[in-house]
Amino acid sequence: MLGYRTAIAALALGSALLASTAMAADAKHEEGTLPSGFPYQISMPGNWNGIVISDLDAVTNLKDPIPVDLLAKGYAYIGTGRHPERMTKHDPLTELDAQAAVIDLFAQKFGKAKHVIQYGCSGGGYVTLAMAEKHPDKINGAVAFNARGTGGxxxxxxxxxxxxxxxxxxxxxxxxxxxxxxxxxxxxxxxxxxxxxxxxxxxxxxxxxxxxxxxxxxxxxxxxxxxxxxxxxxxxxxxxxxxxxxxxxxxxxxxxxxxxxxxxxxxxxxxxxxxxxxxxxxxxxxxxxxxxxxxxxxxxxxxxxxxxxxxxxxxxxxxxxxxxxxxxxxWLKPGRLIGGDIKVPLLHIHGLGDALLPPHLSEGYAVAVKKEGHEDLYRRAFLQASGHCKTEVSEAEAAIQAMVDRLDTGKWGDTSADALNAMAKKAGTQMPRYVTYTFETPFNRAFYADSKHPF
Structure with a gap:
């Protein structure tokens, strides 16, 4: 799969960009396929607030409640879909390149954003963590839900x-x-x-x-x-x-x-x-x-x-x-394995009832961030929620608002459960489920670059 620089060069020539009908009267929507095979989309609202939300799953999730509400509130929503061969040739490195390519394409078409925030859940949450480490030049902040910790x-x-x-x-x-x-x-x-x-x-x-x-x-x-x-x-x-x-x-x-x-x-x-x-x-x-x-x-x-x-x-x-x-x-290659060396603010959130990616995975990543000395850039939160990636609109928007406040002011505001719930109540009608939580035990299967392995 090609890297993002090659992808941008091809797209600039118009070889992969497809225009489609607008999502709404005042919104612009474009979609296509990167040379690497990743589908992508860019959605630009007429009332753009200057902030871009980039998501690994932007193609699949475009009509879901969270992106729909974000677009209505003036956020641009961009990103990719998962590669069609992901189940047999899964490579997070190509996913990172694809996110970077779409971010660059957006900038070429619409100019520099006030903030670019990488966002995602599950595999998209992992890409969000990795973008904060590997592509800090492309994003300003990151909000990850139910991510898979340090990697595969x-x-x-x-x-x-x-x-x-x-x-x-x-x-x-x-x-x-x-x-x-x-x-x-x-x-x-x-x-x-x-x-x-x-x-x-x-x-x-x-x-x-x-x-x-x-x-x-x-x-x-x-x-x-x-x-x-x-x-x-x-x-x-x-x-x-x-x-x-x-x-x-x-x-x-x-x-x-x-x-x-x-x-x-x-x-x-x-x-x-x-x-x-x-x-x-x-x-x-x-x-x-x-x-x-x-x-x-x-x-x-x-x-x-x-x-x-x-x-x-x-x-x-x-x-x-x-x-x-x-x-x-x-899976030991850097980018497929990440180690907490974040270079932009990161808000890391996990549902406590996730049976696909158990919440202890987040504890492993928090330890990695601490080892790297980046606790000032890092905040965690938990949802009293069962299911995988069952985040409510108001909960996602509270997390994004907390990140916007961090980027606007240069310092973290209150990211406690009470504060996030208060922001969520302003953002939507659902009853938010942020809770205070601390793990009593370490993550048994935490894996870092210096961890012992059989080979």
């Missing part, structure tokens, strides 16, 4: 831990596929998993062990992907048990069906050789999860602490996965 390595390893622990506890010695799970093995590989999970969910012993796998893997107690179940009360053991089974089920389906995203470019991109899962539980599971699991084990008649330790030993006793040299090294 941390996610691939996290997506390995959950099915590995579940297999060890529910079906040791079976032929359930953990990693790799090639596309050719689907959907049969997941169907086999679903049968095992359905059987386990039908018994209190099975549900207790599913909850243990959730804690070992640092999945949220209350987690989902597509839907948004209500948060269980902290004293309702049955509801908490149900929530942890839901978190595991959604996380497992994703880990089995979508890990090819990380393995396809160069090979198996995760490993657990040398991992001590008992230590992961002791150091990484929070106190509430441990309390829930102790109660579930007792309720199921499995026993107390000794039974939990026996099951943790069962996980540690399983044959390990080493990954592949090419697969691991692919």
């Amino acid at each position: 390595m941390a996610v691939a390893n996290t997506w390995l831990d959950l099915p590995f622990a579940l297999k060890a506890l529910l079906a040791p010695g079976s032929d359930l596929m953990v990693a790799p799970v090639p596309n050719s093995a689907l959907p049969a590989a997941y169907d086999a998993w679903k049968a095992v999970m359905d059987k386990a969910q039908a018994t209190p012993e099975g549900r207790a062990r599913i909850a243990l796998a959730v804690a070992v893997s640092q999945w949220p107690t209350w987690g989902s992907i597509e839907d948004t179940p209500a948060k269980p009360a902290s004293d309702d053991l049955a509801a908490l048990e149900k929530a942890m089974v839901k978190s595991a089920s959604d996380g497992l389906a994703n880990s089995v069906k979508r890990r090819q995203l990380y393995d396809n470019p160069a090979g198996l991109a995760s490993w657990n050789s040398g991992i001590d899962y008992k230590a992961f539980y002791e150091k990484g599971a929070d106190a509430q999860q441990k309390k829930i699991i102790a109660e579930l084990y007792e309720k199921a008649g499995l026993g107390g602490k000794d039974a939990i330790e026996k099951d943790l030993d069962q996980i540690d006793a399983q044959p390990r996965i080493e990954g592949s040299r090419d697969g691991v090294n692919y």
Whole structure:
């Protein structure tokens, strides 16, 4: 795929730019395909406020509520769609180049913006973190939701831990596929998993062990992907048990069906050789999860602490996965692996009930930023929200407004949960869900440039 400079040169000649009908009477909209194969779009409102929002998913999301509202309020909204070959040739470096190319194209057509803010969720959130590190000359600030932390390595390893622990506890010695799970093995590989999970969910012993796998893997107690179940009360053991089974089920389906995203470019991109899962539980599971699991084990008649330790030993006793040299090294390249060396202000937000990208991933990135000495540029926030990228319009606009204030004044204002909720209430009618939150434990699968790996 071509870099952004080549893309701009081609677009300047008009070889890839397509004009379309305006989105509205006073708005300009252009779309096309970059030479690298990325679709892109530029939407310029008639009442432009001088601020550009750049998004990896701007093509796909253009008609969604958040961009529609941003355009109505005078923000230009630009960016790309995901590359059509992303599931087999995923490369964040090309995604960064594509964002830079569209930002440059916008500047050529409309002049210099007051502020360019990189924005995105999930993969777009990762691109936002990476743009703050790798392309600070193209943007002034960054707002990332539900990002995948330091990169593909941390996610691939996290997506390995959950099915590995579940297999060890529910079906040791079976032929359930953990990693790799090639596309050719689907959907049969997941169907086999679903049968095992359905059987386990039908018994209190099975549900207790599913909850243990959730804690070992640092999945949220209350987690989902597509839907948004209500948060269980902290004293309702049955509801908490149900929530942890839901978190595991959604996380497992994703880990089995979508890990090819990380393995396809160069090979198996995760490993657990040398991992001590008992230590992961002791150091990484929070106190509430441990309390829930102790109660579930007792309720199921499995026993107390000794039974939990026996099951943790069962996980540690399983044959390990080493990954592949090419697969691991692919994700170690700077840009595919980021390290917290941000050079523009960054507001980093994560939903606490995300079962696709568990919120502990954000803790790994926060540590990276601190190591690099950039805490002055960095702020974090959390949403009491289940599901993946289920951000409300008002919540997104509060985050963007906080960033605009930071860029206008040169210093951070109040980015506490109360302050963000107050801004969100002014921006929309939904009840905002920002909450104060601090992780009790480190992210077990945090991965940095100097982290140990098998190759």
